[in-house]
Amino acid sequence: MNTGRDSLSAGSLLINSYQKLRHHTAALRPRQWTKNLVVFAAPLFAFSINLQSFLGTLFAFILFCSASSSFYLINDIADVAADRQHPVKCKRPIAAGLVSIPVAIGMALILLGGALSISWWRSPQLGAAITGYAILQVAYNLKLKRLVILDIIAIASGFVLRAFGGAAATNIVLSAWFLLCTAMLALFLGIEKRKAELRLAQIQGTKLRAVLKRYSLPLLGRMESVVTTGTVLAYALWSAGPALRGASTPWMLLTLPFVLYGIFRYQLLSDPQEISHEEDDNLEKGGRTERPEEVLLKDKGILFTVIGWICTCFVILWLKNQGIIQ
Numbered sequence: 001m002n003t004g005r006d007s008l009s010a011g012s013l014l015i016n017s018y019q020k021l022r023h024h025t026a027a028l029r030p031r032q033w034t035k036n037l038v039v040f041a042a043p044l045f046a047f048s049i050n051l052q053s054f055l056g057t058l059f060a061f062i063l064f065c066s067a068s069s070s071f072y073l074i075n076d077i078a079d080v081a082a083d084r085q086h087p088v089k090c091k092r093p094i095a096a097g098l099v100s101i102p103v104a105i106g107m108a109l110i111l112l113g114g115a116l117s118i119s120w121w122r123s124p125q126l127g128a129a130i131t132g133y134a135i136l137q138v139a140y141n142l143k144l145k146r147l148v149i150l151d152i153i154a155i156a157s158g159f160v161l162r163a164f165g166g167a168a169a170t171n172i173v174l175s176a177w178f179l180l181c182t183a184m185l186a187l188f189l190g191i192e193k194r195k196a197e198l199r200l201a202q203i204q205g206t207k208l209r210a211v212l213k214r215y216s217l218p219l220l221g222r223m224e225s226v227v228t229t230g231t232v233l234a235y236a237l238w239s240a241g242p243a244l245r246g247a248s249t250p251w252m253l254l255t256l257p258f259v260l261y262g263i264f265r266y267q268l269l270s271d272p273q274e275i276s277h278e279e280d281d282n283l284e285k286g287g288r289t290e291r292p293e294e295v296l297l298k299d300k301g302i303l304f305t306v307i308g309w310i311c312t313c314f315v316i317l318w319l320k321n322q323g324i325i326q
Contacts, residue, residue: 023099024099027094027107035158039061039163039169040057041166042163042178043167045175045247047320053170056171057166057169057170059169060168064115066114069111070112071108071137071141073107125167128168130165133162133165136154139154151211152223155193157186160182160183163178175238177234177245177246187231188228188266191220196270197209198217199217251325255313258305262302262305266302269299
């Protein structure tokens with residue numbers, strides 16, 4: 001009988017440990033880690049695709065995930081009272097009481113401290129990128145997220161710092177074209193995020209955050225037009241090849257249709273009419289651009305576009321290395 005009780009106790013302990021691990025992992029918001037995949041952009045654009053560059057960018061990816069998760073924990077701790085009154089955010093582990101605040105503070109300190117110290121140990125450039133990202137997050141949460149236009153620029157700057165970190169981890173010298181393409185695309189994502197937030201708030205009748213009151217759909221539409229044009233032109237000029245000091249081969253123009261479709265598809269998902277036509281009990285589906293990570297994980301059109309772009313880049317690189325194309 002004692003053996004049976006011991007086995008039952010061990011099983012219960014194992015289940016409890018698993019549930020605690022799941023709750024603590026959920027508090028890190030792993031779905032948000034897809035934003036950190038930008039670190040892989042530098043070796044892709046530089047055609048530096050090998051095991052060494054992959055391991056370097058994977059290292060940077062892990063560090064950025066640690067740093068970003070630390071700030072998600074800090075934000076959830078700071079907003080715990082408000083989150084408990086929110087119909088959706090009340091389910092977050094800290095707000096729901098599944099992860100205690102002291103434990104969350106400890107996790108945040110370990111993750112952020114570890115990311116900063118290890119990145120500086122790896123290289124000064126990577127350390128500067130992680131430190132810059134941390135400073136940006138502090139500034140964004142304290143002030144910038146409440147300042148119109150600057151809030152979008154801050155979001156875009158976070159993506160640029162991630163891309164810079166990926167380059168620093170692999171000792172790749174960034175080109176002006178790469179930085180311009182990354183910055184323009186990041187601005188595009190930031191504008192689409194605000195557009196979806198504004199439209200969803202209008203449909204659901206929820207109270208607008210202070211910064212959203214300064215925006216309007218026509219204003220965001222004009223900003224979107226400028227940034228979209230800049231993004232497409234910058235990428236097209238880069239992919240034209242060495243003649244414009246861009247990609248190492250003009251065959252990269254074959255990837256331009258994927259970029260165009262991806263941008264247009266993203267605009268469709270954030271379109272006010274697209275959101276308005278969703279069923280009343282599933283408004284979030286049309287407003288997924290409020291959370292870019294949801295688009296990459298759940299929208300098949302965007303996912304296949306990204307996969308198609310990557311596969312085409314690999315084929316072009318292989319053909320170039322074989323001397324079949326110039």
